[in-house]
Amino acid sequence: MRIIRYVKEGSTQLAAVNDQNQIYQLPQSDFLAxxxxxDALGTTPLALVLKTIESNEALDQQVEQLELLVPIEAPEVWAAGVTYERSRDARNYEATEGRLDASTFYDKVYDAVRPEIFFKSTAARTVGPGGEVQLRSDSVWQVPEPELGLVLNAKGNIVGYTIGNDMSCRDIxxxxxxYLPQAKVWKRSCSLGPAIRLAETVENPYNLQITSLIYRDGEKAVEGTANTGQLKRKLEELTEYLIRDNELFExxxxxxxxxxxxxxxxxLAHGDRIEIEISGIGTLVNHVVSAGR
Ligand code: DO4
Ligand code: MG
Structure with missing residues (x-):
């Protein structure tokens, strides 16, 4: 079961989408509500959604026909890094290209007990499905980073899964x-969506297929796939470090x-289209625009 937000006649609606892609409007104002x-009823989000669905008709529309919004206006977005071997190797490559022999930073953090966790975004810097992600004007080597996103409550429990794009400047x-904060945080450098899958409906978060496609001038320019089974760390290991001595906002x-x-x-270049699909969650589509647009 997935939760989406969309615009209907100028107002924001919350809805549930079942595995048959049927959409049911929900009475709550947003995902946290x-x-x-x-919680207040002593039930689970899935049970509450199923109860609503029981007594309501599905909408006569497909998800693709809706004007989707970011599924949650996350007060903060944090990100873990070098959690996959592929990322460690890519970071080593960009850091040692004739400049600084910094490979040990990335090798060390990959194997260290403490993971790399950094501040990535705020609600105002984050775009939703169909939105425009922006390029930095002072970088010539920029890429999307397709990632599984964990939606957390204030205690750091995983209440949902979504898709994130951690836009990054490899040269910076x-x-x-x-320079990591500048390589990671700027206007519209993060996107989330298109849906949040309720955590209780995900049988195994370590077996989610991730596919990423980048289109340029209507042609596929880059394709990549991965599986969360390749993650070096457990999800709880990451959330445990994030909440440690921290105030976590719901x-x-x-x-x-x-x-x-x-x-x-x-x-990446102006006009590119980025698609990130994660099995069971959906496909996050964003358009790339140059700085200042
Ligand atoms: O070490 C820098 C960040 C790496 C990152 O964002 C990732 O591995 O996804
Ligand atoms: Mg990343």
Whole structure:
């Protein structure tokens, strides 16, 4: 069961989408209201949604026909890094391209007990499905990072799964790891969506297939696939470090790292279309625009 937000006649609606892709409007104002109501009633979000569905008709529309919004206005988005071997190797490549021999940072963090976790975005910097992600004006090597996103409650429990794009500047990070915040955080450098899959409906989060496609001028330019089974760390290991001595705001999203890296000669350009699909969640589509648009 997935939860979406969309616009209907100028107002925001919450809806549930079942595995047959039928859409049911929900009475709650947003995803967190659904979680709170379930908690208050001593039931689960799925049971609450099923109860609503029981007494309502499905909408006469397909998800593709709706004007989708970001499924949660996450107050903060954090991200884990170097959680897949592929990411470690890519970071080593960008950091050692004739500049700084920093490979040990990435090798060390891949094997360390403490994971890499960094601040990625705020609601105002995050775009939703169909939205425009923006390029930085001072980078010539930019890529999307397709990642599984964990939607967390204030205690750090995983209440849902979504898809995230951790837009990244490989040249800025490669020049000096201390530039990480600039390589990761700027206007519209993060996207989330199209849906949140209720955590209780995911049998095994370590077997989700991730596919990423980038189209340029209508032609497929890059394709990559991965599986969350390749994750080096457990999801709870990441959430445990995020909440440690931290104040977590309800609805925070934690991105879990990328395993899909485009070929080294590739950089995103204005007009590109990025599609990230994760099995059971959906496909997050975004359009790339140059800085200042
Ligand atoms: O070390 C920098 C960040 C890596 C990252 O974002 C990832 O592995 O997804
Ligand atoms: Mg990343």
């Amino acid at each position: 659904l979680i709170h109501e379930a 990070e490669g020049e000096n790891p201390l 609805g925070t999203v934690l991105l879990t790292g990328t395993c899909i890296v485009p070929p080294n000669e590739f950089t």
